Amino acid sequence: MSTQAPSEAAEIDVGARARAGGGDLAGWLRRYGVLLAFLLIVALFTALNPQTFFSLDNAAVILNNSQSLGILALGLTVCLVVGEFDLSIGYVASFIGMLSVGVMVTQDQGAIAGVLAGLAAAAAIGLVNGLVVTRLGVASLITTLSVGSVAAGLNYLYGRGDAITSGLPTAITDFNRVIVLNVRGVVFVWLGLAVVLWFVLGLTEYGRRAYAVGSSPRAARMSGVNVERTKVIAFVVCSLIAGLCGLAIAASTAGATPQAGDGLLLDAYAAAFLGSVVLREGQFNVVGTVVAVLLLKTIENGLAQAGVDFSYATIVKGLLLIGAVALARSSRRKARV
């Protein structure tokens, strides 16, 4: 049956390769285009701010500024891999920050109790998201938008909208200490988490199932994958990491404000979508998300140094999200002929 096949296939391959020519450049650009853009942006800002931009100190500043967004975007990536959205993460980060710090400071229960209470609440919110989406069949966009609103409400109910700016246990604020070359501890929490998730999504059975569910839930079910469980786990992990983001903000600001994480939502989406075209052709992945977070924060840093008004930076980020999603879509389409 197959005696003829290998030689035939080889012939087709050789012929096609000879004809292809320019096709490979496009593929290369789809995978490495964002990295190339990153280099160009660094070069541009170096030219604009020759004194300050291209230095180890500034690199440390960018890293330190990236950590909370970086953590949030990692969690979001897990949710996007299984093909669902989570719009509650910004509010969850804010709420968990307030809750944990409240337990530590206002209720004086210590650092460990605060962290555990916060993460437990975050996991519970993720579980609600996951169960509503998988059991009740409500679209994740609607579910998480509503749950985000609930989280925001609980936030004010618990903390009455007051910021806590002092009295944080040193066990928490110690994470903001400089470890090496002006890089602070929280950055290593972020990068450590990235390594763990890179491993989980890339090399474990859960990762394989998660990508399968994201690619086609029907086919995943046919293949014996427990689609609901895979999605619920993704929602819980995403929410848990949003809670961790709230803690990271608390550590780096030595306090908690009721809206600390709200503004990170859009940036996290921009990072995850931009990240899906880093090294891959439209597939959400951890390394891409990390690179994209650094890219976003580099742009922010460069614009600020060049004296561009903050309002413009916000506009640029909004446009960047649309651009990133469009890029991810077209890349995915072109990768599959």
Add this chain to the structure above:
Amino acid sequence: MTGAAQAARPTAPATTGTPFRLATRGLTKRFGRFTALDGVDVEFHGGELHALVGQNGAGKSTLVKILAGLQRPDAGHVEVDGEPVRLRSPHDAQRLGLGFVHQELALTLDQSVETNLFLGARAPRVRGLGGLGVVSARAASGTARGLLDRVGLTAVDPRAPVSALSVSERWLVAIARGIAREERLLVLDEPTVALSDREVGQLFEVVGALKRAGVAIVFISHRMAEIFAVGDRITVLKDGRRVAAMPVAETSPGELVELMAGGELPQPAEQRSAPRGERILRVRNLTGEGGVRDVSFDLHGGEVLGLAGLVGSRRTETAALLTGLARRSGGELELDGRPYAPKSTTRALEAGVVMVAEDRHDSVFDDLSVAQNVALSSLRSLRRFAPLPVIDGGRERRAAEEMVERLDIRARSVREPAGNLSGGNQQKVVLARWMRCGARVLIFDEPTHGVDVHGKQQIYALMRELAAAGAGVIFISSEMPELLQLADRLIVLREGRSVAELPAGSSERDVLRACYGETNHQEETR
């Protein structure tokens, strides 16, 4: 099939003096390294039924997609009546009067027949307000009535939702819409797959009338008998090239198969191997979701059990109950003598009961690699450190490569996205997934649906091979010849009930009788 189709064949094909002519000149389309079309010239004439044949991946779909404005050629162009035309979007195609009807009919199911008839066509307007696009409801239903009558749907109410229509009626509605749009070329992609013989006859009658009215018909089919019953001209594609174009009268099915296969005829399927093993699966009075009312049969290791039945006999639904996709409400299932209650596909898979779905999109992950597609259901065997759920990437790749070689899957590498493969090869990728997880009961639901001659033989051989290795194979097919050729035994379902068991060597007539309920009661199993 043949009889009905022949009845619809016009006595005098109108092939002269046709005003409409569509030609492709040197049409070339590449996808990365793969050349889907390579300088193809084809001419379609009004008043002619032109059959387009070729193996999967020969370039038929690419050609049709270019005509439909869904893809742009890398080289070459399309001419209508001798003039080069612009085909950059489906809108351009519609403007030129090119119509396309395929299996996933572009009808909105919950809207009325009438609404669908005027989708994309100009519905009759209210006089005076016509410029504002106000549709005249009364004139529209009058026109709709006329259109439906023309395609023989005299009993269909234009206000009924499309979802209430049968598959063949939907095909005819789609064709009626083509008439409303005054189409000059109509492409029918595998129109007869889901139809009964009588419905096929009806379809070809309507198509014949359109043809006589000067419409160019392009017909894509894997059914030789139909091509020879109704076709006027034929074009054979192979590996993106046109290898032959001739009047149907000047060729034969044997010659066509040879042209498509490139002179190398596939081996006929192996003779059935009689040694039948232990009973694996025992099904008694199975009832459940999807209209399955009372199905009973036994499946033994080493056999291919055919499930025969007409459309609506609930064969797929029965398979869904066995694989945990649908909920069982009654009856008994036993696997290896122990009660078997597949509450989910995960459980069914663990027990080794799997299905190759009719619709490939239900089992293939387009944007995941071939390796990931193959490995998904047997991840446990690819662990790096046995107790931890960590995958050994190298083992995963080698396992996939082994299956690619064994099943003769045509892919550039196991890292290629499965969506890039042709339909038949995607089917094999799914099969590879099941073979890797040691499935013992494999259900094939219309596995040769839309697969070319060569691919069909490979799938038959694989089913035989699986059975020979001790698995129980359940084969669902609407094509009687392949069912009779391959199955060791046949179970006939009618409206959710198993009504007969027939031995190998039964005739097509025996099976049809059972399907239509004309068997002796003694023959019935229950």
